[in-house]
Amino acid sequence: MPIEFKKNRLVFRDAVQVEEAEALLEALQKKPTTQVDLAACTHLHTANLQVLMAARPCIDKWPQDPELRRWLEDVLIPES
Amino acid sequence: MNHLPNNPLLEQFLSESRELLEGIGQKLMQLEDSPNDRLTIDDLFRSVHTLKGNSGLFTFPEMTRVLHAGEDLLGKVRNGEMTFSRELADRLLDAMDFVGLLGNEIESKGCIDAGRAADSARLAESLRALIADFPDSAKPGPAGSTNAATKSTAVPLTGIPPLSKVPEALRMEAFRRCGEGEKLHWIVYRPDPECFYQGDDPFHRARETPGLLWGRVLPSEPFPPLVELDTYRCSLRFHLLTAAFREELVEYFRFVPDQIEMVAVDPLWLAISEREPGNRAGIEDDFVSGSRVSESNRSPVSIEEACALTWILTAQQQILALDDHPAWFSGRLKAVAAVLRNLAGSKGNAEAEGQIEASLAAALTSASGLPLLEWLNAHRSQFTSSLVAESAANGSRAKAEEEPAASDPSKPTADDGVKFGRRAEDKQTGQRSLKVDQAKIDRLMNLIGELVVEKNALPYLAQRAEAQYGVRELSREIKGQYSVINRIADEMQDAIMQVRMMAVSTIFQRFPRLVRDISRKLGKEVQLVLEGEQTEADKNIIEALADPLIHIVRNSLDHGLETPEGRRAGAKAETGTLTIRAAQQADRVVIEIVDDGKGIDPAVIKRKAYEKGLIDEAALERMDDGSALNLIFAAGLSTAAVVSDLSGRGVGMDVVRTAVEKLNGSVIVESELGKGTSIRISLPLSMAVTQVMVIESDGQLFGVPMDHVLETVRVPRNSIHRIKQSMTAVLRGRVVPLKALNGLLGIVAQPTANADDELSVLLVQAGGGVVGLLVDGFRGTLGVIQKPMAGFLSSLSTWSGSALMGDGSVLMIMNIREIV
Numbered sequence: 001m002p003i004e005f006k007k008n009r010l011v012f013r014d015a016v017q018v019e020e021a022e023a024l025l026e027a028l029q030k031k032p033t034t035q036v037d038l039a040a041c042t043h044l045h046t047a048n049l050q051v052l053m054a055a056r057p058c059i060d061k062w063p064q065d066p067e068l069r070r071w072l073e074d075v076l077i078p079e080s
Numbered sequence: 081m082n083h084l085p086n087n088p089l090l091e092q093f094l095s096e097s098r099e100l101l102e103g104i105g106q107k108l109m110q111l112e113d114s115p116n117d118r119l120t121i122d123d124l125f126r127s128v129h130t131l132k133g134n135s136g137l138f139t140f141p142e143m144t145r146v147l148h149a150g151e152d153l154l155g156k157v158r159n160g161e162m163t164f165s166r167e168l169a170d171r172l173l174d175a176m177d178f179v180g181l182l183g184n185e186i187e188s189k190g191c192i193d194a195g196r197a198a199d200s201a202r203l204a205e206s207l208r209a210l211i212a213d214f215p216d217s218a219k220p221g222p223a224g225s226t227n228a229a230t231k232s233t234a235v236p237l238t239g240i241p242p243l244s245k246v247p248e249a250l251r252m253e254a255f256r257r258c259g260e261g262e263k264l265h266w267i268v269y270r271p272d273p274e275c276f277y278q279g280d281d282p283f284h285r286a287r288e289t290p291g292l293l294w295g296r297v298l299p300s301e302p303f304p305p306l307v308e309l310d311t312y313r314c315s316l317r318f319h320l321l322t323a324a325f326r327e328e329l330v331e332y333f334r335f336v337p338d339q340i341e342m343v344a345v346d347p348l349w350l351a352i353s354e355r356e357p358g359n360r361a362g363i364e365d366d367f368v369s370g371s372r373v374s375e376s377n378r379s380p381v382s383i384e385e386a387c388a389l390t391w392i393l394t395a396q397q398q399i400l401a402l403d404d405h406p407a408w409f410s411g412r413l414k415a416v417a418a419v420l421r422n423l424a425g426s427k428g429n430a431e432a433e434g435q436i437e438a439s440l441a442a443a444l445t446s447a448s449g450l451p452l453l454e455w456l457n458a459h460r461s462q463f464t465s466s467l468v469a470e471s472a473a474n475g476s477r478a479k480a481e482e483e484p485a486a487s488d489p490s491k492p493t494a495d496d497g498v499k500f501g502r503r504a505e506d507k508q509t510g511q512r513s514l515k516v517d518q519a520k521i522d523r524l525m526n527l528i529g530e531l532v533v534e535k536n537a538l539p540y541l542a543q544r545a546e547a548q549y550g551v552r553e554l555s556r557e558i559k560g561q562y563s564v565i566n567r568i569a570d571e572m573q574d575a576i577m578q579v580r581m582m583a584v585s586t587i588f589q590r591f592p593r594l595v596r597d598i599s600r601k602l603g604k605e606v607q608l609v610l611e612g613e614q615t616e617a618d619k620n621i622i623e624a625l626a627d628p629l630i631h632i633v634r635n636s637l638d639h640g641l642e643t644p645e646g647r648r649a650g651a652k653a654e655t656g657t658l659t660i661r662a663a664q665q666a667d668r669v670v671i672e673i674v675d676d677g678k679g680i681d682p683a684v685i686k687r688k689a690y691e692k693g694l695i696d697e698a699a700l701e702r703m704d705d706g707s708a709l710n711l712i713f714a715a716g717l718s719t720a721a722v723v724s725d726l727s728g729r730g731v732g733m734d735v736v737r738t739a740v741e742k743l744n745g746s747v748i749v750e751s752e753l754g755k756g757t758s759i760r761i762s763l764p765l766s767m768a769v770t771q772v773m774v775i776e777s778d779g780q781l782f783g784v785p786m787d788h789v790l791e792t793v794r795v796p797r798n799s800i801h802r803i804k805q806s807m808t809a810v811l812r813g814r815v816v817p818l819k820a821l822n823g824l825l826g827i828v829a830q831p832t833a834n835a836d837d838e839l840s841v842l843l844v845q846a847g848g849g850v851v852g853l854l855v856d857g858f859r860g861t862l863g864v865i866q867k868p869m870a871g872f873l874s875s876l877s878t879w880s881g882s883a884l885m886g887d888g889s890v891l892m893i894m895n896i897r898e899i900v
Contacts, residue, residue: 018276021311029306046283047276047311054303071287074296 009060010034012041021047028055035060043068052076093134094187095515100131101180102589108169108176109592115164125154131179136278141335142192142200143182144278146175149204156211168210173593175203201337243349246321250294251350252388254321258347259390262323264293268341269318269333270300276312280336283316290332291324321345348394392419397456400449413443416452432459518619521579528573529865533884535569538562540887577618577766584662584671585613587626591633591660598637605644605655606637612662617669618766624743625671625763628736632673632759633658635733640677640757650754652676667765668745674758680751682708689714709749713737736761741897744770744787770866772883772893774859775842777821778829781859783883783893788845792858794838809841809852816843818852824899832856846900853900866893 003020004011005027028034028051036052038044039061044052053075063069107124111117132147150172156162178199182192243251243266254264267289271282286295300317303309322329326342333340396416406412417440424432435455442451538558546555588610599606617625641647641656648654659674682705689711690700713733740747745763764770764787772783773792793811800809800818807818818841820831831854833839841852864883869876880895 018281018312025306025309025311043284043287045276045281046271046314046316049283049297050299050303050314050316051309051311053297053299053316054309055306067287071283071295071297075298 008034009037010057011037012044014040014042016041016044016048018045018047021045021051024048025051025055028057032057034058037061038063038068038072040064041068049075090138090186093138094183097131097134097183098180100127101176101183103127104131104176105173105593106589108172109596111164112166112169112596121154121158121164125151125158128154135179140182140186140192142196143179144335145200145204145338146179146207148278149207150175153207153211162211171207171210175207178203197334197337204338242319243321243345245296245319246294246350250321254293254323254345255347255350255390257323258345258350263325264345264350265322265324265326265329266343266345267318267320267322267329267333269320269336270339270341271314271316271318271336272339273313273315275314275336282314282318285333285336286318286320288332289320289322289324290328291322293321293323295320389423392423393456396420397453400453400456402449405447409447410444413440413449413452416449417443420452420456435459516579521576524576525580528569528576531569532573532865535562535565536885537887538565580619580766581616582619582622583613584615584617584622584625584669585610587622587629588613588660588662590626591629594630594633595637595658598634599641602637603643604637604641606641607655607657609657609659610661611659615662615664615669616765617763621669621743621763621766624739625761628739628747628761629660629671629673631733631736633660636673636675636677636757636759640675640679642678646678650678664765665762667771668762669765671761671763672758673761674756676756679753679755679757680709680712680749681753682751685709685711706750709751712749713747744785746787770883770893771861771863772866772891773842773861774891775821775840775853775855776857776859777825777831777855778827779856781885781889781891782821783862783864783891784842784844784853784896785880785893786861788896789842790845790850791843793841793843793852794834794836795841795852797833797837797839800839807854811841811843811852816850816852818854819900820854821899822854824853844896844900846896851900862891864891864893 002013002016003024004013005023008031010024010027032055034057036057036059038059041063042065049072052072056076059072059076063072104124104127107120107127110120111124114120128147128151132144132151135143135147153162153168153172157164157168162168182196182200185192185196246254258264269282269286271280271285272278275282283297286292286297289295296319298317298319300315303315324332326344329342330337396419399412399416417436420436421433424436436452439451439455443449539562542555542558542562545551545558591610592608595606595608636658641658642650642652644654647656657676659672661672661674663670663672686695686700686703686708689695689708690697694711694714695703713736737747740761740763743763745761747762748760749757750760751757771786773786773789775782775784795809795811795818800807802808807820808815809818810816821827821842822829822831831839840855840857842855842858843850843852862885864885866881866883868874868881869879873879877898878895879892881893883891883893885891
C-alpha cells in the first residue's frame with residue numbers, strides 16, 4: 001500500500017497512484033486533523049496532490065526527495 | 081518508443097480499430113438519416129471512446145488526440161448540447177479517415193510519420209471548433225476549457241509571465257544562464273480536467289520536464305469544499321521555467337500540445353520581475369530591493385550580487401533615459417547617482433565615485449540625465465566584465481550541483497506506475513470469433529481438395545480388386561469404407577467452405593459512405609437500399625467483387641440518376657433510389673444494382689459504339705436493343721460528354737466485365753428509358769469447386785465448365801447442313817453453328833458417331849451466342865478443384881486450368897470462350 005492509513009496519521013510511501021486519491025480524500029474528510037507523513041514518498045499522482053492542496057492537512061514530515069519537497073512546500077505551506 | 085510490427089497487441093489493436101472505424105462510419109451515416117436516434121449515438125460514442133482508449137495504450141498521440149476531440153464532440157451530441165448535423169458528420173468522417181490512415185501507416189511503417197502531428201492538431205482543432213461554434217455550448221465545458229483558443233478565462237501568454245514568483249536566487253541563476261546564451265522557456269501547462277482517465281499524471285509530467293529550473297502548482301480555480309471535490313477531475317495547472325530547447329519541449333509535451341502555452345523568456349523579465357519596464361513604481365521597488373541586495377552582499381561577490389548588479393544597472397539606465405521632467409527630477413538624478421556611487425563603493429572604486437559626483441553636478445545644472453547616462457554607458461562594462469568572470473566560475477559549480485538532481489534514481493519513471501485508467505465498460509468480452517490468417521484456411525482448402533481427389537481413387541481400387549484379383553469381398557469392403565470417407569470428406573469440404581464464406585455485407589457496408597460522398601459531390605439526392613446483405617459467398621469472390629461494384633455504383637450515380645431538378649421534370653420523386661440486392665440462386669450468388677434513373681438509350685449506345693468503331697454498319701442495323709445495352713461493357717465506350725473525376729473514360733464497365741468473367745461470372749444489363757437501369761452480376765458461390773462436364777474427343781477426356789454448358793444433344797448426321805465451310809443444325813427452332821472440337825483443338829480425327837449415326841453435340845454459351853461443339857461422347861459432370869495453369873502453361877489461354885481425376889489422371893479444363 002503506497003498510503004498507510006494509521007489512526008491519526010497517513011504515511012505515504014514510494015509513488016502514490018491515482019487509485020489512492022479517493023481513499024485519501026475520504027480519510028481527510030473524516031478526520032481533518034490527520035497528520036501526513038511524506039518522508040518516504042517519491043512521487044504522488046496529481047489527483048493526490050490536488051486532494052492535499054484542497055484539504056490542507058498538517059504535513060508532519062516532508063519528503064526526503066528535495067525536488068518533490070520543494071514542489072510540495074510551495075503549495076502546502078500555509079502562506080503567512 | 082518504437083513498436084515492432086510483430087507486437088501482437090498492436091496487431092490486434094490495428095485490426096480492431098479497422099472494424100471500429102467501419103462501424104463508426106456506418107453509424108455516422110445512420111445518424112444523418114435519423115439524427116435523434118439515442119441508441120446509435122450512444123453506440124457511436126462508445127465506439128469512438130473505445131478506439132480512443134485503445135489508441136492510448138500505444139504511443140500514438142496523433143491518433144489519440146483526434147479521437148479525443150471526436151469523443152468530446154460526440155459527448156456533446158449525446159448530452160443533447162449539440163445537434164447532429166451534416167457538417168458534423170463530414171468532419172467526423174474526415175477525422176476517422178485520418179485515423180484509418182494513421183492505422184495503415186502504423187501497420188506499414190511501424191510508426192506514424194512525424195508530419196502527421198500537425199494534421200492531427202488541425203483536425204482536433206476543427207472538431208473542437210465545432211463545439212465552440214455551437215451557440216448552446218458557449219459556456220466552456222470540460223473539453224473546451226483545455227483549449228486556449230476557446231477558453232475565455234485563459235490568460236494568453238502575451239504579457240510577461242509572473243516570474244516574480246520564482247525565488248530570487250533561482251531567478252538570478254536563470255538570468256545568468258540567459259547571459260550565457262541559453263534560451264529559457266516559460267510554460268503554462270493546463271492539464272485536461274479529464275486527463276486522469278487517460279492514465280495521465282500531469283504532476284509527473286511537470287516534474288520530468290526537460291531542463292526544469294523551477295515549477296509550481298496552482299489550482300486553476302478555488303477548491304470547492306472537500307465534500308464536493310472531484311478527485312478524478314484535474315483542477316490544477318502548472319507554471320514551469322525550463323532551460324530546454326524548444327524542440328525538446330515540443331517533443332516532450334507532444335501528447336498534450338493543446339494544454340501547453342510556451343514563451344521564450346526574455347532575460348529582462350528575470351531582471352525586473354513581471355512589471356513593465358518604464359513603470360515608475362516598479363522601478364522604484366526594484367531600486368529599493370536592488371540597494372538592499374547590493375548592501376547585504378557587500379563581500380565576497382556572489383553570483384546573486386553579480387546578477388543584481390546587472391539588474392540595477394539596467395534599471396538606472398532606464399531611469400536616466402526617461403525624458404519627462406517631473407518636479408522631483410533632481411531628486412531622481414541624485415538617487416541614481418547615489419546608487420551608482422554605492423555600487424562603485426562596494427567595489428572599492430574610489431575613482432569612479434569622483435566621476436559620478438562630477439557627472440551628477442553636470443546633470444543637475446543641465447537638468448538632464450544625459451551626463452550620468454553617458455558615464456554609466458561608458459563604465460558599465462567595468463561592472464559586467466568582473467561579473468562574467470565570476471559567473472563563469474560559479475557556473476561550473478552550479479552545473480555540478482545540478483547533475484545528480486537530474487539523474488536522481490529515486491524518481492519514478494514512466495514505466496513503473498503507469499495505469500491506463502481502463503474502466504469496467506472497456507473490459508474485453510470473451511472472444512467468440514477467431515481471427516485466422518487466410519493462408520491457413522487456404523492450406524486447409526488445398527488439403528481437403530487433395531483428400532477429395534485421393535478419395536475418388538478408392539472406387540477404382542475396388543474395381544481393380546474385383547476385376548483384376550477377383551476378390552469381391554475386399555471390393556465390397558473398400559466400397560463400404562469409401563462411402564464413409566466420402567461422407568466425412570464432403571462434410572469437411574463443406575465446413576471449410578463455410579469458413580471461407582463471407583457475407584456480402586462486408587463489401588456492401590462501404591457503399592453508404594461512397595453513395596453519400598458521390599451524391600453530395602454531384603448534388604443529387606440518393607437513397608441507398610441494401611438488400612440481402614447476409615448472402616454469403618467465397619471470400620475470393622466477395623473481395624474480387626468489390627471493385628466492379630464500385631464502378632457500377634459510380635456509373636449509376638453519375639449517369640443513371642438525375643439531379644433533383646431533372647427528376648422533378650420527369651415527374652419522379654426528388655430522391656432517387658439506388659438498390660443493391662444480393663441473393664443466392666442455386667449455386668450462384670446474384671447481385672443486382674438497380675437505379676430508378678433515366679435509363680440507357682440503346683440508340684445512343686449503338687451510335688456511340690459505331691462512332692468509336694466498336695461495331696460495323698451491318699451490326700448497327702441488325703443489333704437488337706438488349707445486345708446494344710450490353711455494348712456498355714465494351715472497352716472504350718463512354719456516353720458521357722465530358723470526362724469527370726467520377727466516370728466518362730470508358731473503362732469502368734469494361735473493368736466490370738473483365739473482373740466478373742475472371743470469376744466465372746456473367747453480367748447482364750437491362751434498362752428502360754426513363755425508368756431506370758438494372759445490372760445483374762451472377763457469380764459462382766465458390767471458386768474452389770468447379771462443376772465440369774467431362775467430354776471425350778479422340779480418346780481424350782476434357783472438361784468444360786458447367787457454367788458454359790447449355791445442353792447436350794445428339795444430332796443425326798443427316799440433319800447437319802453445310803454452308804460453305806461451316807456446319808449448322810436447326811435445334812429447337814433456331815440455327816446453331818456447329819464446330820468440331822477435334823478441329824478446334826487441331827486433332828486430325830473426325831468426330832465419331834454412335835451406332836445410330838448420331839453425333840454428340842455440346843451446346844455451349846460463348847461470347848454473345850450459342851455454339852454447338854461436336855464431340856465423341858459425354859462422361860457426365862464432376863466437381864473438381866481446378867488448379868490454374870502454372871509457369872509457361874499459364875500463357876495458354878485455351879485452357880483455364882487442370883484438375884486431378886479420381887484415377888490420378890489429369891483433366892484439362894477448356895476455356896470455351898477462347899476455343900470457339
